[in-house]
Amino acid sequence: MATKKSKSNKENLMDNKVWGGRFREGTDEIVDRFNASIAFDRNLYSQDIAGSIAYCRMLAKQEIMSQEEAKQIIDALTEIKGEMDRGEFSFDEASEDIHGAVEKALVGKVGSLGEKLHTGRSRNDQVSLDVRLYVREAIGRMIALIKDMQRALIGLAEGNLDLILPGYTHLQRAQPVLLSHHLLAYNEMLKRDRQRFQENLKRVNIMPLGSAALAGSTFDLDRAMVAKELGFDEITKNSMDAVSDRDFVLEFLFASSALMMHMSRMSEEMVIWSSQEFGFINLPDALCTGSSIMPQKKNPDLPELVRGKTGRIYGHLIALLTTMKGLPLTYNKDMQEDKEALFDTVDTVELCLTVMTRLFEEISFDGERMREAVKKGYLAATDLADYLVGKGVTFRQAHEKVGKIVLYAMDEKKELDQLNLEELKTFDEQMEKDVYEWLDPALCIKRREIHGGTGPKGVKKRLKEAKREIET
């Protein structure tokens, strides 16, 4: 599309700019279109206004403006916030960004007094503050949503303590485990996700105002007061770093990526488990979709989409890492690219968390199918080797013997517990009747009361602890 050349009526064209003074010409239309972030950073309006209100109180306390002036500004900002909340505010697409849009609206309400608010502040420290407030709120919601999913999982684990299924390695049947142990493995993953967001918060909750453009401000700003007003734990210690740091966003994107990776793996298992081949779970009709051509189909679209969206979140992390990698100190406009990545991550991850929790709340298990699966595939082979070790055989020898027994059983088209004692004795004379106790899947599980193992007592204990952990 052809772009209009610079326009002559500068006065008119600079109306929306917060930096018009040193310019002789109006801005080319392509600059406005390319440079503006208002289309997406309007998302930050409540944080921007909250930051401005705290900053304004501080300016008044420091006598940089009068109490009366501050009151007028704060009242007007509160009004603007209300208009934005109610969707009544018409965002001027010509405003460059949310900071300019709010300032313009403020001047519209209180006249040139509104122009005092930016004293000692730059959009560089302002945007850092806004994004920090935004990420802090997002972390709060993430943690609450992760807890909801943990509760759903713990509920499932508690309600299905009697079910067993094959545990897999390499997606090959390996050893019998309690379903609850499997579900509590998901809980551990989510616990680490929560910890990552909590860790992230330490780097997010630091107040940058006072850094101004990059070198700090000449005004006697009470930075600690602003931090306190806005609930920050600390203030930034280097103005140059403060305006150029987006590590806290990157960490958030990484924590989100790891969480998505976990949800994707859970989704993958739901897809596999709901297949006819496995048939371990039933997803409710209400959470599945059909096919436009194959009348029999019931497809697990929700977990598939969670798995699919994971790529997008990784993309945002890699995109911002790449954006940041070549930037000299301090602020560079490249950094404006952090926002769409961040906003989409928050929206997507929140939705995925909600969907996964719904799925876990409504999923049901086919205990019979799982038990059947445990019976086939020689899942007790390790226990049989352990049994022989109990008779004094070294583990390597026992492993070799049981390997041979498995081969024999395969040839005979039998499972291990279908071999009679005579057959077993041909491999090792020390086999006795009690060997069958080592071949029963329920007993294989019971024998694993080691800390962190699938033994029922241990799993019940972990279940209790896990419940308590969520409430802390």
Ligand code: ARG
């Ligand atoms: N829209 C900008 C951003 O998101 C705000 C900061 C702009 N600062 C500046 N000096 N142009 O990064």
